[in-house]
Amino acid sequence: MRALEGRATGIPHTATERQDSVMSDGGNQAERPASTGVDRTLTVLERLVMAEDDLTLTALAKITRIPLATCASIVYTLEHRGYATRRIVGRSHFWRPTLRLYSLASQLVRKVDLSQIATAEMRALGEEIGMPVHIGVLDGASVVYVAKAATPGFIQFDTYPGKVAPFDLTALGRAISAHLPEDELAVLLPHLRQGQGPRAREAGPEAFKALLSEVRADGYAIEEEEEQAEISCAAAPFFDAGGRVAGAVGVTGFARDFAGDKRAVAAAGVVRLGAVISRRLGYRAESLPSELVGP
Structure with missing residues (x-):
């Protein structure tokens, strides 16, 4: 590697505008409203992906520390959207993620x-x-x-x-x-x-x-x-x-x-x-x- 020589004021007026301004300007994290539902959904999805084996609903609720009913609602929604699927053995349901996540990730990588x-x-x-x-x-x-x-x-x-x-x-x-x-x-x-x-x-x-x-x-x-x-x-x-x-x-x-x-x-x-x-x-x-x- 050789060297070579050589609105008009911009001030939000309404409460909604002020909140949008904080969010778009990278405001303090403490000022941003958190969504418990989104956080729990992402936690469930991450645990499903990281798990070595398929997980029962009970096991998933335990490792994510999410109430069983809430966890059930999340995985059924993921199943409905194509992000999770289940295998039924007797009375037990075993959950795992699908490759739809991979499809999304592949599109992102190309961008x-x-x-x-x-x-x-x-x-x-x-x-x-x-x-x-x-x-x-x-x-x-x-x-x-x-x-x-x-x-x-x-x-x-x-x-x-x-x-x-x-x-x-x-x-x-x-x-x-x-x-x-x-x-x-x-x-x-x-x-x-x-x-x-x-x-x-x-x-x-x-x-x-x-x-x-x-x-x-x-x-x-x-x-x-x-x-x-x-x-x-x-x-x-x-x-x-x-x-x-x-x-x-x-x-x-x-x-x-x-x-x-x-x-x-x-x-x-x-x-x-x-x-x-x-x-x-x-x-x-x-x-x-x-x-x-x-x-």
């Missing part, structure tokens, strides 16, 4: 544009740390850059949407690889390449797997003058609704930009942004600190 999913946050991070910010996804044994945010004042690097780079020689690729299933990682290991930078590491599979263990422990990846001299980058993964790694978000700069506290700031920034993107892709994880999860 997701990673280049637009966190544009404002990418730009804000770039301005904060003085480096361009990128999103990359894995394509075979390569990382493809799908988005970039940089202000005109930055020295521009030849990182651009559509750029392809070796998966193992970029922080983006390492952040993704660290969270791949073992069988998928095994397919990539024969394609390791030797970096040309002064701090290039050994390109062997065992050394690379040890590096990925560090990435998982840290929560982010760093590449410092390994692919080429004077250039370094930091990246963190993001995950989809199914919990699979979907890509990574990273920053690129001169090696001197990663010295001292700047490295920690850059790492914290990409981890925070990775959590924001994960949240918007539907990923939920209790382990994510609330301060790292975006709107």
Whole structure:
């Protein structure tokens, strides 16, 4: 990654308008009215999806802590709408979700544009740390850059949407690889390449797997003058609704930009942004600190 030179007042008047204004402006969560019915329905649906086996109504009510009559009303409605079905054995009814959810999710995935999913946050991070910010996804044994945010004042690097780079020689690729299933990682290991930078590491599979263990422990990846001299980058993964790694978000700069506290700031920034993107892709994880999860 070489560097290149270079109403008229808007004030709501009625009670309804004021409430709509609060909702549309991202008002305080405490000010937003909560729907117990919607919350319970989603809880039932999530439990059905996560369950290893079909559930009886009694078991479902117990694990969701929802009154039996209410739980029954919810699952019968889900059945009527095609989101749940039941298997009858004697006097027992066993419930499970249908693939209608998958159909909805598939339509949503086709509409997701990673280049637009966190544009404002990418730009804000770039301005904060003085480096361009990128999103990359894995394509075979390569990382493809799908988005970039940089202000005109930055020295521009030849990182651009559509750029392809070796998966193992970029922080983006390492952040993704660290969270791949073992069988998928095994397919990539024969394609390791030797970096040309002064701090290039050994390109062997065992050394690379040890590096990925560090990435998982840290929560982010760093590449410092390994692919080429004077250039370094930091990246963190993001995950989809199914919990699979979907890509990574990273920053690129001169090696001197990663010295001292700047490295920690850059790492914290990409981890925070990775959590924001994960949240918007539907990923939920209790382990994510609330301060790292975006709107």
